[in-house]
Amino acid sequence: MADNVTPRVRVPREASAGDVVSIRTLISHPMESGQRRDGDGNVIPRSIINRFTCDFNGENVIDVTIEPAVSTNPYFQFSAVVNETGTFNFTWYDDDGSVYEDTADITVA
Amino acid sequence: MKKMQKALALGSVAAMALMGTAATLSADEDADLIINGDMEMIVRTEAPDHLDGHLNMIYSGWTFRSDETQAMQMDDFDNPAMLFVEQGIEIFNTAMGTEGNSCATCHETPENLSEVRAVYPQWDEERGEVQTITMQINECVTERMGAEALGWSSRDMVNLEALLASVGRGTVVNVAIDGPARETWEMGREIYYTEYGILEMSCATCHEQNYGNYIRADHLSQGQINGFPTYRLKNARLNSTHSRFRGCIRDTRAETFAEGSPEFIALELYVASRGNGLTVEGPSVRN
Numbered sequence: 001m002a003d004n005v006t007p008r009v010r011v012p013r014e015a016s017a018g019d020v021v022s023i024r025t026l027i028s029h030p031m032e033s034g035q036r037r038d039g040d041g042n043v044i045p046r047s048i049i050n051r052f053t054c055d056f057n058g059e060n061v062i063d064v065t066i067e068p069a070v071s072t073n074p075y076f077q078f079s080a081v082v083n084e085t086g087t088f089n090f091t092w093y094d095d096d097g098s099v100y101e102d103t104a105d106i107t108v109a
Numbered sequence: 110m111k112k113m114q115k116a117l118a119l120g121s122v123a124a125m126a127l128m129g130t131a132a133t134l135s136a137d138e139d140a141d142l143i144i145n146g147d148m149e150m151i152v153r154t155e156a157p158d159h160l161d162g163h164l165n166m167i168y169s170g171w172t173f174r175s176d177e178t179q180a181m182q183m184d185d186f187d188n189p190a191m192l193f194v195e196q197g198i199e200i201f202n203t204a205m206g207t208e209g210n211s212c213a214t215c216h217e218t219p220e221n222l223s224e225v226r227a228v229y230p231q232w233d234e235e236r237g238e239v240q241t242i243t244m245q246i247n248e249c250v251t252e253r254m255g256a257e258a259l260g261w262s263s264r265d266m267v268n269l270e271a272l273l274a275s276v277g278r279g280t281v282v283n284v285a286i287d288g289p290a291r292e293t294w295e296m297g298r299e300i301y302y303t304e305y306g307i308l309e310m311s312c313a314t315c316h317e318q319n320y321g322n323y324i325r326a327d328h329l330s331q332g333q334i335n336g337f338p339t340y341r342l343k344n345a346r347l348n349s350t351h352s353r354f355r356g357c358i359r360d361t362r363a364e365t366f367a368e369g370s371p372e373f374i375a376l377e378l379y380v381a382s383r384g385n386g387l388t389v390e391g392p393s394v395r396n
Binding site for chain 2: 004006008010024026028071072073075
């Protein structure tokens with residue numbers, strides 16, 4: 001179980017219909033690759049976030065498969081077109097089975 | 110709300126700038142550092158008087174970094190060090206030791222300590238010695254909280270230092286070098302100009318005589334410490350001033366002084382004074 005795992009997202013609160021908005025996400029996570037050894041020579045087990053998804057009003061925006069080479073505290077920035085008021089749902093899947101979620105509302109004027 | 114829009118606008122500008130220059134990876138030495146769209150930093154200014162004959166201008170290490178690294182420090186969401194500041198806030202509010210006190214018991218909020226980072230290290234009358242911010246934190250931890258002293262570069266200590274730096278961002282570095290601190294300052298200056306190690310290099314060899322040049326693949330800065338603690342991309346964590354001093358001296362192939370040694374305390378005061386006039390910008394992002 002990874003400690004101090006906290007998701008964070010940045011989404012504009014307002015946009016015009018058809019706007020391309022920039023979305024930034026960050027989750028604090030050690031992203032232990034499974035390649036390292038501890039002081040006694042034992043392999044430190046892999047513990048990473050292996051998948052990240054973002055949906056907008058039920059429609060998938062991005063779905064990322066994450067491999068062990070991704071650094072600690074993975075950060076993703078991507079764009080989405082918004083045509084209506086709604087909610088972005090963000091989900092991170094941990095190797096240990098934990099699922100972390102966050103949401104952000106956006107109002108289309 | 111307004112602030113957020115600004116920050117986002119800045120983020121997209123930074124991203125566009127990246128696309129344009131990704132191939133060159135060059136440092137933009139003329140760029141200005143404005144954090145979150147509204148916090149203006151002094152990254153270049155006239156050198157303090159005591160550097161007469163040595164340097165005319167002083168520059169924050171930020172000016173020597175690549176565009177990509179510079180951009181990471183321009184927005185707190187993009188600055189990986191801010192995660193450690195959050196952990197610092199947690200420690201600040203957690204009671205430690207036998208007295209049942211936390212940092213917040215006396216200081217209430219970190220913002221009340223916003224003037225601290227810019228004036229440390231400083232002379233401590235009661236103890237009759239120069240105290241770094243690390244020593245001052247440990248004085249509180251051991252004497253007022255009744256807890257075990259934190260390790261010099263331990264995670265908790267560096268996170269607390271990052272918190273104090275973050276609330277001090279924008280204040281102008283102004284460490285005192287006269288009065289009773291003078292002797293320690295002169296010892297630090299002596300160390301700064303002493304050649305160490307098999308390579309026979311002093312701090313000045315790189316950071317005064319060759320800043321702006323490359324040492325192998327590394328773009329040499331002036332070695333200013335106004336951005337410490339520093340998040341380094343090479344190890345993905347916060348680095349303390351003294352661990353950086355160790356790294357530099359080790360690279361000259363010398364036996365280094367220990368973190369928290371009188372030599373490094375003196376050197377920290379001296380190097381801090383070379384940055385008098387720059388703004389506190391820790392926790393910064395460097396390579």
